[in-house]
Amino acid sequence: MTDHALLLVNLGSPDSPGVADVRRYLDQFLMDPYVIDLPWPLRRLLVSLILRKRPEQSAHAYASIWWPEGSPLVALSRRLQEAVQAHWHEGPVELAMRYGSLSIEAALNRLAEDGVRRVTLAPLYPQFADSTVTTVVEETRRVLRASGLELELEVLAPFFGRAEYLEALVQSARPHLQQGFDHLLLSFHGLPERHLRKADPSGRHCLSGADCCRQAPPEVLARCYRAQCLRSAEGFVRQMGLSEGQWSVAFQSRLGRAKWIGPYTEEQLDALAARGVKKLLVMCPAFVTDCIETLEEIGQRGREQFRAAGGEELLLVPCLNDHPAWAAALAQMCRTPA
Numbered sequence: 551m552t553d554h555a556l557l558l559v560n561l562g563s564p565d566s567p568g569v570a571d572v573r574r575y576l577d578q579f580l581m582d583p584y585v586i587d588l589p590w591p592l593r594r595l596l597v598s599l600i601l602r603k604r605p606e607q608s609a610h611a612y613a614s615i616w617w618p619e620g621s622p623l624v625a626l627s628r629r630l631q632e633a634v635q636a637h638w639h640e641g642p643v644e645l646a647m648r649y650g651s652l653s654i655e656a657a658l659n660r661l662a663e664d665g666v667r668r669v670t671l672a673p674l675y676p677q678f679a680d681s682t683v684t685t686v687v688e689e690t691r692r693v694l695r696a697s698g699l700e701l702e703l704e705v706l707a708p709f710f711g712r713a714e715y716l717e718a719l720v721q722s723a724r725p726h727l728q729q730g731f732d733h734l735l736l737s738f739h740g741l742p743e744r745h746l747r748k749a750d751p752s753g754r755h756c757l758s759g760a761d762c763c764r765q766a767p768p769e770v771l772a773r774c775y776r777a778q779c780l781r782s783a784e785g786f787v788r789q790m791g792l793s794e795g796q797w798s799v800a801f802q803s804r805l806g807r808a809k810w811i812g813p814y815t816e817e818q819l820d821a822l823a824a825r826g827v828k829k830l831l832v833m834c835p836a837f838v839t840d841c842i843e844t845l846e847e848i849g850q851r852g853r854e855q856f857r858a859a860g861g862e863e864l865l866l867v868p869c870l871n872d873h874p875a876w877a878a879a880l881a882q883m884c885r886t887p888a
């Protein structure tokens with residue numbers, strides 16, 4: 551059987567670190583109603599305000615991490631695609647980006663032309679959020695409806711707690727942890743608190759108390775990004791054999807003035823340095839490929855901040871990228887996607 555394809559979808563990057571390309575990319579990304587969840591006129595107004603200064607700042611940040619092959623996120627996703635293909639014999643493995651170049655539409659058209667009948671869609675996000683997973687799934691469904699392509703679609707569910715993902719994380723991170731460290735910070739991408747409340751099917755569990763994520767019932771856990779991040783972190787440290795006090799969780803990449811889920815990575819970097827942590831390891835398990843948020847925000851700005859606060863060394867643990875254990879794990883999870 552060679553008619554069952556995989557479609558890997560990551561977030562996407564600007565075409566270049568030039569200000570015009572970054573502005574176009576940010577406009578498409580932030581105008582997605584799953585990312586900035588305001589009615590269109592307000593969203594347009596807010597995004598236009600953000601686009602007055604942000605493209606210059608982000609372009610500078612992108613330029614500092616750009617590779618000869620282009621954006622690290624896109625280049626690493628391509629390498630992952632090739633590595634997964636070696637484990638997936640049921641059909642082609644395609645790659646698309648939700649924003650910017652490499653559209654989902656073009657990928658689906660290529661698959662249909664190749665005679666594919668069945669597609670397993672793998673949003674490359676371990677934890678569920680409307681701003682990542684839902685927007686990818688909805689865009690894929692929209693393209694299928696609009697094009698009339700007759701492709702049977704299955705979706706890989708968020709894999710935050712799956713043994714295959716956690717084991718790959720352990721195998722890729724272990725050599726870095728073996729170098730020794732005072733503390734391990736697991737820094738996840740942040741999310742506005744409003745998004746968490748909106749996704750809560752009970753309408754009252756999320757953010758109801760300091761420990762709500764640890765007591766989330768299954769239907770809440772299935773939709774709560776913060777609870778899923780904590781499960782990933784706990785699963786990873788358990789399998790690594792770390793003890794309490796050696797590690798903590800924080801959330802990075804806050805944008806705008808609204809309240810985001812905490813604790814905030816920026817504040818934790820100062821707090822850890824003040825507590826006497828000298829050698830800090832940071833890993834970012836919400837990202838499967840390294841990107842501006844890991845390489846620049848943590849690897850450059852975070853490192854400077856930690857050192858200025860009295861720390862000596864901040865080491866960034868690479869994301870899963872195209873690690874052989876991860877490529878095998880992803881193919882295996884796609885065989886039982888639900």
Ligand SMILES: C=CC1=C(C)c2cc3[nH]c(cc4nc(cc5[nH]c(cc1n2)c(C)c5CCC(=O)O)C(CCC(=O)O)=C4C)c(C)c3C=C
Nearest residue numbers: 561562563585608623679681682739741805836841842843
């Ligand atoms: C309201 C704004 C944002 C939400 C909500 C958000 C959620 C979210 N994002 C990721 C993963 C990635 N985000 C990346 C970049 C990025 N994210 C935002 C804003 C929100 N993200 C911005 C404005 C940017 C662009 C960079 C910048 O200007 O700072 C990336 C990296 C892209 C790259 O090219 O390298 C990833 C990956 C997750 C997982 C998530 C929700 C949980």
Ligand SMILES: [Fe+2]
Nearest residue numbers: 739740803843
């Ligand atoms: Fe983001």
Ligand SMILES: [Fe+2]
Nearest residue numbers: 756757774777
């Ligand atoms: Fe929650």
